[in-house]
Amino acid sequence: xxxxxxxxxxxxxxxxxxxxxxxxxxxxxxxxxxxxxxxxxxxxxxxxxxxxxxxxxxxxxxxxxxxxxxxxxxxxxxxxxxxxxxxxxxxxxxxxxxxxxxxxxxxxxxxxxxxxxxxxxxxxxxxxxxxxxxxxxxxxxxxxxxxxxxxxxxxxxxxxxxxxxxxxxxxxxxxxxxxxxxxxxxxxxxxxxxxxxxxxxxxxxxxxxxxxxxxxxxxxxxxxxxxxxxxxxx
Amino acid sequence: xxxxxxxxxxxxxxxxxxxxxxxxxxxxxxxxxxxxxxxxxxxxxxxxxxxxxxxxxxxxxxxxxxxxxxxxxxxxxxxxxxxxxxxxxxxxxxxxxxxxxxxxxxxxxxxxxxxxxxxxxxxxxxxxxxxxxxxxxxxxxxxxxxxxxxxxxxxxxxxxxxxxxxxxxxxxxxxxxxxxxxxxxxxxxxxxxxxxxxxxxxxxxxxxxxxxxxxxxxxxxxxxxxxxxxxxxx
Numbered sequence: 001x002x003x004x005x006x007x008x009x010x011x012x013x014x015x016x017x018x019x020x021x022x023x024x025x026x027x028x029x030x031x032x033x034x035x036x037x038x039x040x041x042x043x044x045x046x047x048x049x050x051x052x053x054x055x056x057x058x059x060x061x062x063x064x065x066x067x068x069x070x071x072x073x074x075x076x077x078x079x080x081x082x083x084x085x086x087x088x089x090x091x092x093x094x095x096x097x098x099x100x101x102x103x104x105x106x107x108x109x110x111x112x113x114x115x116x117x118x119x120x121x122x123x124x125x126x127x128x129x130x131x132x133x134x135x136x137x138x139x140x141x142x143x144x145x146x147x148x149x150x151x152x153x154x155x156x157x158x159x160x161x162x163x164x165x166x167x168x169x170x171x172x173x174x175x176x177x178x179x180x181x182x183x184x185x186x187x188x189x190x191x192x193x194x195x196x197x198x199x200x201x202x203x204x205x206x207x208x209x210x211x212x213x214x215x216x217x218x219x220x221x222x223x224x225x226x227x228x229x230x231x232x233x234x
Numbered sequence: 235x236x237x238x239x240x241x242x243x244x245x246x247x248x249x250x251x252x253x254x255x256x257x258x259x260x261x262x263x264x265x266x267x268x269x270x271x272x273x274x275x276x277x278x279x280x281x282x283x284x285x286x287x288x289x290x291x292x293x294x295x296x297x298x299x300x301x302x303x304x305x306x307x308x309x310x311x312x313x314x315x316x317x318x319x320x321x322x323x324x325x326x327x328x329x330x331x332x333x334x335x336x337x338x339x340x341x342x343x344x345x346x347x348x349x350x351x352x353x354x355x356x357x358x359x360x361x362x363x364x365x366x367x368x369x370x371x372x373x374x375x376x377x378x379x380x381x382x383x384x385x386x387x388x389x390x391x392x393x394x395x396x397x398x399x400x401x402x403x404x405x406x407x408x409x410x411x412x413x414x415x416x417x418x419x420x421x422x423x424x425x426x427x428x429x430x431x432x433x434x435x436x437x438x439x440x441x442x443x444x445x446x447x448x449x450x451x452x453x454x455x456x457x458x459x460x461x462x463x464x465x466x467x468x
Contacts, residue, residue, distance in 0.1 A: 011271060014256065014259055021278070022252070034282070036280055037245060037278075037279075037282055041275065042275065042276040043274075043310065044255070044271075044273065044275070044276065046271045048269040048270035048271055049271075049273075068311075072275065072311050076275070076307065076310045
C-alpha cells in the first residue's frame with residue numbers, strides 16, 4: 001500500500017518527538033494491519049537554540065532554521081512534513097510559504113476536530129506561551145468559536161506543573177486534582193471541551209476522570225498526519 | 235562548541251532507535267554541560283521491509299536501501315552516520331564503500347573496548363542471527379580474542395526471551411535468572427566478560443547482578459558516536 005513518506009521536525013522537546021514517533025508507528029500499524037512500519041525521517045533540532053529564538057523573539061531566525069530543516073527532509077525523500085511542537089506553529093505560515101513541501105498543521109487539525117464535534121466554546125490549557133499567544137484563539141474565533149483560558153495565576157501554575165511535576169514518572173495526586181479543577185472551572189464558564197495543547201498534559205489527565213471532553217492536540221495531529229500519509233485527508 | 239551533525243539509520247526496531255536518540259542526547263548534554271542539545275537526523279526504516287531482506291537473504295537490496303537512506307541523511311546536512319542495529323552491520327562495509335559520508339561502526343567500537351580492557355576471551359549474547367553470524371566472532375578472532383557462545387538450546391531460548399519477555403515492562407524473575415545463568419556458564423568456559431549485542435538485553439541484566447563484566451553494545455556505540463561528533467575520536 002502506497003503512503004507518503006513522513007518528515008518530522010522534532011527535538012522541541014525530545015520526549016514530544018518520541019511520543020509522535022511511537023504514536024505514528026502504532027497508528028499506522030493499526031490502520032494497515034500487516035507487518036509493515038512507516039518509513040520516516042526526523043530532524044531533531046537543538047532545543048537550546050530554539051528556546052533562544054523564542055526568548056529573544058527572533059522569529060525570522062526561527063523561520064530560517066525551520067525552512068532549512070524542512071528542505072533537508074525533502075532532500076531525504078519526505079513527501080510532507082510536520083512540526084512536532086505546539087509553540088513552533090506560530091511561524092507555520094511563514095515557513096510554509098517559503099517551501100514547496102506540504103505540511104500538516106497541528107492547530108488546523110485541532111480546529112477541524114472542534115468544528116466536527118460542533119463545540120461553540122472551548123477551554124485551552126498548555127504552556128504560558130501557547131495560552132497567551134493567539135495561536136489557537138485567533139483561528140477559533142475566526143470560526144465563531146470562543147476560547148477560554150484559566151486565570152493568570154492558574155496559567156502560571158500550569159506552566160510550572162508542566163516543567164516540573166509532569167516530567168516525573170509519578171505525578172502527585174494534588175497536581176492531577178488541580179489540573180482537573182481547572183477543567184471544571186472552564187466548564188463552569190461555559191466550555192464544552194478543553195484543548196490540551198501540550199504533549200505532557202494528557203499524561204496527567206485522562207478523559208475518564210475529567211468533567212469535560214479533553215482534546216489531546218498530539219493525538220488529533222497524529223490522526224491528521226496518518227490521514228495525509230495514507231491519502232485519507234479529511 | 236562545534237560538533238558534527240549526527241545521522242541515524244533507525245527503525246530496526248523503533249525502541250532501539252528511541253534508546254539511541256535518548257542516550258545520545260543525555261551523553262551529549264553530560265559532556266557539554268550547557269543548555270544545548272545535539273541536532274541530528276534520524277531515518278527510520280520500515281522494519282517489515284528490512285526483515286524481508288534478512289529472511290530472503292537479499293543483502294544486495296538491503297545495501298541499496300541503506301546507501302539511499304545514508305545519502306538522504308547527507309543531503310539533510312549530516313556529517314556522519316550510524317546504523318542503530320547490530321544485525322544491519324553485516325552489510326556495513328558494502329554500504330561504507332559506496333558512500334562518502336563516514337559511518338561509526340558498532341562492532342569496531344565494541345572490539346576497541348574489548349581490546350582496551352585487555353580481555354582475551356569474551357562471551358556473546360544477542361539475537362540468533364547475531365550469535366551465529368561471524369559479525370563479532372570474525373573481527374574478535376582476527377585480533378586474537380576468543381568468542382564464546384551459549385549452547386544451541388540456550389541461543390534459541392535467548393532469542394525467544396528477547397522477542398517475548400524482554401518486550402514487557404515487567405520481566406519475569408526466572409527470565410533474568412536464566413540470562414544470568416548463561417553469563418555464569420560462559421564464565422565457567424573462560425569468558426572474562428560478555429558482550430550484550432542487543433539493545434533489549436541490558437534492560438534485563440545489570441552489571442551489579444552479573445558474575446562477569448557486561449559490555450552493552452549500545453552504550454559503547456553511543457560513546458564512540460559522541461567521541462566522533464565532538465572530535466574526540468579514539
